Amino acid sequence: MRIGELSRRSGVPVPTVKYYVREGLLPPGRLTSPNQASYDEGHENRLRLIRALLDVGGLSLSAIAEVLGAVDDPAQPVHKVLGVAAKRITPAEGDEVGPELIDAREDVAALLERRGWRAEADCPAGQALAGVLAALRRAGHGGFVELLDVYADAAEPVARADLDYVGRRVAREDLVESVVVGTVLGEAMFAALRRLAHVDASARAYRDEGGQG
Amino acid sequence: MRIGELSRRSGVPVPTVKYYVREGLLPPGRLTSPNQASYDEGHENRLRLIRALLDVGGLSLSAIAEVLGAVDDPAQPVHKVLGVAAKRITPAEGDEVGPELIDAREDVAALLERRGWRAEADCPAGQALAGVLAALRRAGHGGFVELLDVYADAAEPVARADLDYVGRRVAREDLVESVVVGTVLGEAMFAALRRLAHVDASARAYRDEGGQG
DNA sequence: GGATAGTGGAAAGCACTACTATCCATAATG
DNA sequence: CATTATGGATAGTAGTGCTTTCCACTATCC
Numbered sequence: 001m002r003i004g005e006l007s008r009r010s011g012v013p014v015p016t017v018k019y020y021v022r023e024g025l026l027p028p029g030r031l032t033s034p035n036q037a038s039y040d041e042g043h044e045n046r047l048r049l050i051r052a053l054l055d056v057g058g059l060s061l062s063a064i065a066e067v068l069g070a071v072d073d074p075a076q077p078v079h080k081v082l083g084v085a086a087k088r089i090t091p092a093e094g095d096e097v098g099p100e101l102i103d104a105r106e107d108v109a110a111l112l113e114r115r116g117w118r119a120e121a122d123c124p125a126g127q128a129l130a131g132v133l134a135a136l137r138r139a140g141h142g143g144f145v146e147l148l149d150v151y152a153d154a155a156e157p158v159a160r161a162d163l164d165y166v167g168r169r170v171a172r173e174d175l176v177e178s179v180v181v182g183t184v185l186g187e188a189m190f191a192a193l194r195r196l197a198h199v200d201a202s203a204r205a206y207r208d209e210g211g212q213g
Numbered sequence: 214m215r216i217g218e219l220s221r222r223s224g225v226p227v228p229t230v231k232y233y234v235r236e237g238l239l240p241p242g243r244l245t246s247p248n249q250a251s252y253d254e255g256h257e258n259r260l261r262l263i264r265a266l267l268d269v270g271g272l273s274l275s276a277i278a279e280v281l282g283a284v285d286d287p288a289q290p291v292h293k294v295l296g297v298a299a300k301r302i303t304p305a306e307g308d309e310v311g312p313e314l315i316d317a318r319e320d321v322a323a324l325l326e327r328r329g330w331r332a333e334a335d336c337p338a339g340q341a342l343a344g345v346l347a348a349l350r351r352a353g354h355g356g357f358v359e360l361l362d363v364y365a366d367a368a369e370p371v372a373r374a375d376l377d378y379v380g381r382r383v384a385r386e387d388l389v390e391s392v393v394v395g396t397v398l399g400e401a402m403f404a405a406l407r408r409l410a411h412v413d414a415s416a417r418a419y420r421d422e423g424g425q426g
Numbered sequence: 427g428g429a430t431a432g433t434g435g436a437a438a439g440c441a442c443t444a445c446t447a448t449c450c451a452t453a454a455t456g
Numbered sequence: 457c458a459t460t461a462t463g464g465a466t467a468g469t470a471g472t473g474c475t476t477t478c479c480a481c482t483a484t485c486c
Contacts, residue, residue, distance in 0.1 A: 159410030197372030
């Protein structure tokens with residue numbers, strides 16, 4: 001197929017497709033003559049993936065380019081790709097170390113110890129968590145940190161299900177892509193479910209008060 | 214205190230504080246003379262809240278302005294404020310209705326039915342969920358949708374804990390702010406925990422294989 | 427009282443992101 | 457053979473989140 005059909009089938013405007021190719025997000029089409037190229041379903045799938053990560057996952061194009069570049073490089077071991085993904089998926093905290101952040105890091109270490117989680121406190125996810133805890137305290141909502149274990153209880157089965165889902169993949173590229181999609185879109189899926197559950201919970205709690213939550 | 218001290222205590226540069234005042238995110242200081250104003254702890258807290266929502270929550274300044282404006286307006290009933298928050302927290306999906314979105318809406322309605330959740334399928338959270346499901350299918354990862362119930366099981370206790378946390382507030386403004394903070398930063402907190410749990414789960418699953426996940 | 431630093435307010439400028447528009451020579455299509 | 461589409465390049469654009477610069481004025485220190 002040529003770029004027009006690719007555009008129609010993916011819903012992405014032609015100039016935008018060209019832009020993605022320029023930016024290295026999408027491989028160029030196979031040239032059939034000096035100014036004609038053909039695209040296949042791989043291009044279409046890649047385009048849909050880009051739009052999902054961009055629109056729903058909220059990743060930046062540069063983050064997507066980096067992640068997809070690692071996915072496409074067969075020389076990259078799987079865990080390196082996931083490292084890239086983990087770094088680029090995290091909103092990239094400022095590096096100012098205040099007292100709240102020091103406390104928060106201790107909280108994270110204590111949580112890992114308490115739950116017996118086999119993870120380093122200073123891995124990207126641990127740093128992200130510490131950043132959130134510090135922000136909560138700085139914003140005057142340190143009390144929210146008490147919910148850590150409730151949240152962690154909920155995160156465990158979700159993480160197991162995620163791993164089980166990606167574990168069904170055999171091809172390296174499929175596996176890596178599943179992890180990226182699962183991590184990014186799974187986050188959005190849980191967030192939406194949590195807000196739906198808020199609506200339900202407050203409908204139950206304030207049954208006759210006209211919807212407080 | 215004057216703007217310099219406010220800046221030092223909050224870590225936000227003076228021109229940025231001025232900018233936030235201009236944009237209506239932060240109320241102006243109380244003028245003590247034509248070109249001197251004084252700020253109090255309320256300003257400091259508000260600044261920390263803005264930075265938390267911006268840096269950790271990933272909200273845009275315009276979304277923050279809208280949410281805070283509703284929080285500050287005592288005439289706004291609580292549930293209206295939450296409506297504003299819900300709308301602005303969601304990444305604002307495109308409005309293109311494809312076959313995947315129609316299927317996804319049915320999935321959401323079925324989920325609510327199945328679980329007995331008291332929420333409308335077309336509320337902001339429901340639309341957000343449908344958007345995610347549709348994006349998963351479009352990206353070729355419709356299988357991930359099978360995890361919906363695992364995720365929903367996890368979301369329920371989290372939502373109950375959230376409501377319990379905000380339920381301890383008495384003053385209207387405290388309550389509303391708690392909901393906003395809880396919704397936005399709670400999302401970030403769960404996301405980080407989930408990724409930490411991924412690290413743990415894959416350390417267990419691939420114990421001696423050099424860290425596959 | 428005089429130098430220095432800080433202040434409120436306004437305006438302009440800037441870096442970045444994600445496109446969008448325009449142009450061109452060439453190629454496919456009816 | 458006219459119309460439309462294509463690949464490729466360059467330039468322009470809208471929005472976001474600041475940052476810079478300017479000004480007259482005020483506070484502070486010696």
